[in-house]
Amino acid sequence: MVNFKEEIAKIISEHVEGLTLAEVENIVEVPQDTKMGDYAFPCFRLAKVLRKAPPMIAAEIAEKISGNPMFEKVEQVNAYVNMFISKKEFVKDVVDEVLAKGEEYGKTDVGGGKTVIVEFSSPNIAKPFHIGHIRSTVIGNSINKIYSAMGYNVVRINHLGDYGTQFGKMICAYRHWGNKEDVINEPIKTLLSYYTRFHVEVEEHPELDDEAREIFAKLERGEKEEVELWQWFRDESLKEFNRVYKMLGIEFDSYAGESFYSDKMPRIVEMLEEKGLLEESNGAQIVDLEPYGLTPALIKKSDGSSLYITRDIAAAVYRKEHYDFYKNIYVVASQQNLHFQQWIKIIELLGFDWAKDNIHVPFGLVSLEDGTMSTRHGRVVFLEDVLNRAVDQTREIIKEKGVNTDNVDETAKQVGIGAVIFQELSNNRIKDYVFSWDKVLDFNGETGPYVQYTYARAASILRNAGEDVCKAAEGEISPEYITGESAYELAKLIYALPQVICDAGERYEPSVLTRHIVDMAQSFNRFYHDEHILVDDEEEKAAKLALVKAAKTAIKNGLSLLGMEAPERM
């Protein structure tokens, strides 16, 4: 399909001196008000070079390019050249392209098959999978899908929090007060209760701490009994996590978590020593990062044991060697900004030129109405509960409205879970937010159900049209029937989708795509209300159905990159 911005830049730059093609293309913009045209070229910056008033320059450019067949109309308004491209050709191009590509529409090949790692979700074993985890999980999943659509080879890593002294405590607690059946029945709840009981008991029996440390030491040495218990806890927890991942439709390529890198850390410490980066401070080994405006990074505790920063360095080195990534993306809370700055700086100091390819994608904090979440105080909202309630509520609404679906449960699942995902991906990820049941369960306005409803409505029209749809998909359409204001706006939004997907990817910001999908849905609904689609005139009907089908396809493709399904009926 034609890249209009690029073509317009070419046309204009023929008549403008002193600016490169790239500079011209950079100035070309899409006006916020469509009355100002499809594309605009502001001439302020040319005033200095050409020593003329901007409106005069605009008038000259407008006159010179107005004969070009690409444009229906070219106007000068003040310092702007406003260009209206030929609607009929445009609309036909867009519809043809989308119908030809189908599910592939929106995909590009900017990635050229290069490998990108996305580390996301990464919950801690034996801890609840709560509403705070939705962020990394859903944002990371969407980034992975967006990068796939951009032609990258994506590796999805779930960096499980499955290691550390906490497991010594857990095993210790299990041996004292544990029960096998309870763990099997309700692994996370049970294991968590052991963990909290340990913290209570240790107040009166401080020797438990020594015992736990000893157990963890055995675990690190790979002693059979401890390893088996740890493995068992890990497996049971993972089973529970997988239940949520299944609901969300999320899969991973690797579950290599913290434990996986435990034996890869000594090498990193050696490298740091060789480079002379390690120094002693208060009995601990640190890397001084003060010259770079950062606080010191603690590499080894005073008792000689290692810490999480070393594990992250080891993980990055391993991934570079094992996957040879182009980018190594971490979808991790903004609370860890400093930590990422530190270890990425250390990678650089170790002399690795790929330090810059490690990218931290931070997101804001989720809190509850009565304060921050706290597992110990029972102030926690389980993600699974949120998903289930969203599905239940959707089921109620479906019954209430008497919706005609083949499978109520399946539809309720698609819509309910879609609502939760969509809301999570609606705003800039850096913003903090307060979780509220009222808000997740509100399905009106700019929500997932709104977009899915629009999709189902389009599907319904195509069903009603019956075999006419095939004609619309195959035959030559008569584009003059879909150049009305709302039809044309819809076509423009559909046209922009591939570029929007790339923008969302480059900014690691799925909300860019989410908002565009809302725009497409709004535009479709306006078109639907403005014009009657299933008219008697066959040519007109075919053209309109083709646009409906294109819009339906674009919405579905967009939703799938958010990790959402699109129901045919709801």
Added chain:
RNA sequence: GCGCCCGUAGCUCAGGGGAUAGAGUAGCACACUCCGAAUGUGAAGGCCGUGAGUUCGAAUCUCACCGGGCGCACCA
């Protein structure tokens, strides 16, 4: 104290140098004998936290201040 992030309509948020700052939501007024009303339309709602600066032009860039969040050595 130092560092990073956020401050835009009553509320939740887009917009990140360019034309009259946009949505949703709440409240108000409309539109279903018509392809799905989980919809659409209209009016109303703003010193873009404050003050300087850079620029032909600032919600957008710089600095200072105010308000909020997060982080800052043996957790991850």
